[in-house]
Amino acid sequence: MARRFATHERREVAALDGIWDFTFLGEVDPDAVEVDRIEFDALMAVPGCFDATPVYAGERGLAAYRIRTGVAAGRQRLVFDGVQHWCRVFWNGELVREHAGGFSRFTAESEADAGTAEIVVLVDNRFDERSPLHMEHFDWYAYGGISRSVELHRLGPVRVEGLRIATASTADRRVSVRIDYTADAPASVPLEIECDGRAVLAETVALDTTGTLERVLELPWAAPWSPEEPNLSTVSVSLGEDDLRERFGLREVRTEAGRITLNGEPVTLLGVNRHEAHPQFGHTQPEALLVNDVQQLKDLGCNFVRGSHYPLDPLFLDLCDEAGVLVWCESIGWQYPVEHLTDPAFIDAQLEHIGEMVAASQNHPSIILWGILNECPSWSDEGHPVYARLLGRLRELDPDRLVTYASINAHDDKCFDLVDVVGANAYPGWYYGDLPDIPGELDRISAHVDALGFADKPLVISEIGAGAVPGWNDSHGSLWTEDYQARHLDTVVGHLLGGQDRISGLAIWVLGDFKTTELRRMALTRPRGVNDKGLIDEYRRPKQAYRVVQGHFRGRLDRKA
Ligand code: ADA
Numbered sequence: 001m002a003r004r005f006a007t008h009e010r011r012e013v014a015a016l017d018g019i020w021d022f023t024f025l026g027e028v029d030p031d032a033v034e035v036d037r038i039e040f041d042a043l044m045a046v047p048g049c050f051d052a053t054p055v056y057a058g059e060r061g062l063a064a065y066r067i068r069t070g071v072a073a074g075r076q077r078l079v080f081d082g083v084q085h086w087c088r089v090f091w092n093g094e095l096v097r098e099h100a101g102g103f104s105r106f107t108a109e110s111e112a113d114a115g116t117a118e119i120v121v122l123v124d125n126r127f128d129e130r131s132p133l134h135m136e137h138f139d140w141y142a143y144g145g146i147s148r149s150v151e152l153h154r155l156g157p158v159r160v161e162g163l164r165i166a167t168a169s170t171a172d173r174r175v176s177v178r179i180d181y182t183a184d185a186p187a188s189v190p191l192e193i194e195c196d197g198r199a200v201l202a203e204t205v206a207l208d209t210t211g212t213l214e215r216v217l218e219l220p221w222a223a224p225w226s227p228e229e230p231n232l233s234t235v236s237v238s239l240g241e242d243d244l245r246e247r248f249g250l251r252e253v254r255t256e257a258g259r260i261t262l263n264g265e266p267v268t269l270l271g272v273n274r275h276e277a278h279p280q281f282g283h284t285q286p287e288a289l290l291v292n293d294v295q296q297l298k299d300l301g302c303n304f305v306r307g308s309h310y311p312l313d314p315l316f317l318d319l320c321d322e323a324g325v326l327v328w329c330e331s332i333g334w335q336y337p338v339e340h341l342t343d344p345a346f347i348d349a350q351l352e353h354i355g356e357m358v359a360a361s362q363n364h365p366s367i368i369l370w371g372i373l374n375e376c377p378s379w380s381d382e383g384h385p386v387y388a389r390l391l392g393r394l395r396e397l398d399p400d401r402l403v404t405y406a407s408i409n410a411h412d413d414k415c416f417d418l419v420d421v422v423g424a425n426a427y428p429g430w431y432y433g434d435l436p437d438i439p440g441e442l443d444r445i446s447a448h449v450d451a452l453g454f455a456d457k458p459l460v461i462s463e464i465g466a467g468a469v470p471g472w473n474d475s476h477g478s479l480w481t482e483d484y485q486a487r488h489l490d491t492v493v494g495h496l497l498g499g500q501d502r503i504s505g506l507a508i509w510v511l512g513d514f515k516t517t518e519l520r521r522m523a524l525t526r527p528r529g530v531n532d533k534g535l536i537d538e539y540r541r542p543k544q545a546y547r548v549v550q551g552h553f554r555g556r557l558d559r560k561a
Pocket of ligand 1 (some may be wrong): 308309334375
């Protein structure tokens with residue numbers, strides 16, 4: 001994957017990113033496709049979204065991608081960082097994997113003969129029961145394609161399948177390490193662990209065909225990670241002939257008396273939501289764009305970003321680790337209807353997707369919050385057991401981070417008992433009320449959460465914002481002008497940083513403008529078919545509100561320093 005460090009030194013890894021053969025098949029049933037008879041008549045970038053390119057813009061249907069690559073004999077694993085949003089993977093004509101759901105990592109394996117392997121991926125961006133996580137009414141355009149990087153790994157007889165590094169104690173510079181492995185047969189092999197280039201462990205271990213090794217490491221030289229000093233360490237694990245490297249930061253996240261604490265210090269989250277979308281690249285995030293976005297987050301004075309509304313590009317998370325930006329990382333979701341939420345196939349798909357999200361991102365110190373199901377029916381009786389199950393799974397997979405979700409209406413919510421941090425989306429001064437109503441509404445939300453008995457839980461305004469057509473102003477300062485948006489956010493941030501101490505986190509909706517669904521009922525409420533509540537437009541040009549928010553955020557961070 002495009003990462004900030006090499007994840008393997010011993011294992012042979014080939015990047016398959018580049019230009020692949022392509023054809024758009026359209027309204028075709030994937031079961032009816034004879035893979036060896038597909039005629040590839042075009043080219044497509046991987047990673048890339050085919051429907052963000054001019055020829056296929058707006059197309060929904062089945063597409064086929066192909067690459068040929070030289071391989072040595074033996075077991076091969078394809079690693080996909082994200083395919084939008086249903087796919088079948090074929091290795092020399094043989095089906096090796098089917099996967100539903102975009103934005104998360106999955107793998108496909110095959111036993112190969114030496115020579116040239118042909119990999120074909122059928123990719124479908126239609127909305128149907130094969131991909132219960134994706135729905136057309138979501139307020140973003142669901143682009144299709146192999147949207148993130150692809151790698152080919154050559155596997156040996158022992159495989160390091162996962163590495164989880166968790167801070168056991170920042171004060172004592174102690175971490176716990178969990179190594180998940182598989183092996184062709186039980187064996188005794190050397191286990192070596194290095195951290196920051198220093199050997200910290202060497203022993204011989206007896207492996208089963210699948211299992212987990214857990215060790216505690218003392219790293220007296222490692223400095224704690226924080227937004228102000230984002231110190232990182234790298235752990236390399238070698239097991240037999242295989243290896244895996246991960247980066248982490250020493251830090252503990254907890255809650256105390258209604259605040260989030262980082263290594264014992266209360267932290268106020270100042271940030272924005274961010275979609276991974278661009279008019280020319282769809283959901284694909286070129287490196288230059290990621291660098292741009294992280295620069296703008298820092299320039300704004302943010303110490304926090306909410307990844308709305310799906311798991312994030314691995315390289316973006318690496319950059320947040322390095323820049324000291326705290327992250328709320330959530331599973332995919334946007335106002336699913338109650339019936340959808342209680343469908344067992346949907347719940348299974350969410351559980352699998354949550355597992356993939358945590359496995360891919362669990363070592364990023366920047367991630368402090370795991371989230372689920374943006375604005376879904378947490379107000380319903382049916383919702384409670386579903387939220388309990390999904391949040392419970394997150395806690396099982398990762399007991400060292402906080403869990404949350406963004407509520408569509410805090411006043412009616414029934415699931416706040418299940419979270420560590422209460423997240424409330426609110427649109428006073430936009431969908432309801434006027435500018436002077438904003439402070440009162442934020443105070444009412446705070447009082448309501450306390451009255452429910454949750455005064456000890458931190459409260460984060462996970463969305464708040466107003467639309468502004470880029471460059472648009474009038475002498476009235478009406479809705480949709482940059483002027484109105486700037487005054488709106490001035491009121492919001494001014495109130496929250498001006499003594500409203502119950503709310504200890506803010507994620508403004510939203511960093512950048514992005515294309516919404518083409519469903520008419522939504523598109524008609526979004527000028528240009530774009531959700532334009534961005535502080536910057538879709539090409540990253542700042543609007544008036546950018547400077548206003550920057551003034552507040554930077555002022556606050558300077559005062560703290
Ligand atoms: C909701 C939702 C966002 C976006 C926003 C808006 O709060 O969570 O994804 O749709 O509203 O712009 O209306």
